[in-house]
Amino acid sequence: MTHHIDLTAITLTKGAHHRREDGTCLLDTARVYLAVDWLVRVYAPACLRLVPALAGDADVLSGLGPVRSPGDAVAAGELARGAASRAAAAMDAAMAARAAARAAWDAMAAAMDAALAARDAARAAGAAARAAWDARAAWYAAMAARAAAWDAARGELAPTVTHLQDSAISLYHAMIQPPVDAPPEPEPAPTDTETAP
Numbered sequence: 001m002t003h004h005i006d007l008t009a010i011t012l013t014k015g016a017h018h019r020r021e022d023g024t025c026l027l028d029t030a031r032v033y034l035a036v037d038w039l040v041r042v043y044a045p046a047c048l049r050l051v052p053a054l055a056g057d058a059d060v061l062s063g064l065g066p067v068r069s070p071g072d073a074v075a076a077g078e079l080a081r082g083a084a085s086r087a088a089a090a091m092d093a094a095m096a097a098r099a100a101a102r103a104a105w106d107a108m109a110a111a112m113d114a115a116l117a118a119r120d121a122a123r124a125a126g127a128a129a130r131a132a133w134d135a136r137a138a139w140y141a142a143m144a145a146r147a148a149a150w151d152a153a154r155g156e157l158a159p160t161v162t163h164l165q166d167s168a169i170s171l172y173h174a175m176i177q178p179p180v181d182a183p184p185e186p187e188p189a190p191t192d193t194e195t196a197p
Contacts, residue, residue: 030178037067038171040076046160048083051090057083 041062048058060079067073 027178031175033067033069033073034171034175034178036073036076038167040064040067040080042167042171043164044080044083046164048087050157050160051087053090054083054087057086 041064045058045062048054048061061076061083064076064079065072067076
């Protein structure tokens, strides 16, 4: 889903300053906390929920109170770093699984090469050649399985992508005229039961 924002219809309001000579805009500070809050309580949990083993980390981050101060940001950052460490370990495991899948794919390709070589060698034998050539069905089945896996992955990511797009648009609108005292509560991420087909 693509979202469009009419930028010509939006006017950013200048904010108050702590002191005129200071030049620090209160709205800019509020916008920074809105962005940090969204990254910690909405974006990171949505990404973490894509890996079932990291759902607990996602729940911890999304359950945090709003990030409104440097202390809140530091506390959220410590939790986010822990989640990032566990996500990196999960990524390493996934990459190892991917390497194993690649090795299996290479083995299947070698088997296909062997089948093709057997076909060539058996061409003179006629019926034996036809049997060897029929091994190509395994190749087509593997290609169909690969395409189905990509389609399933796109389907699994669609609810997360839509949620993040919608929440990013809400964040953008909140940043136009942010509350100086507190950021708005982020929208909760869809649960597994809400995204199940």
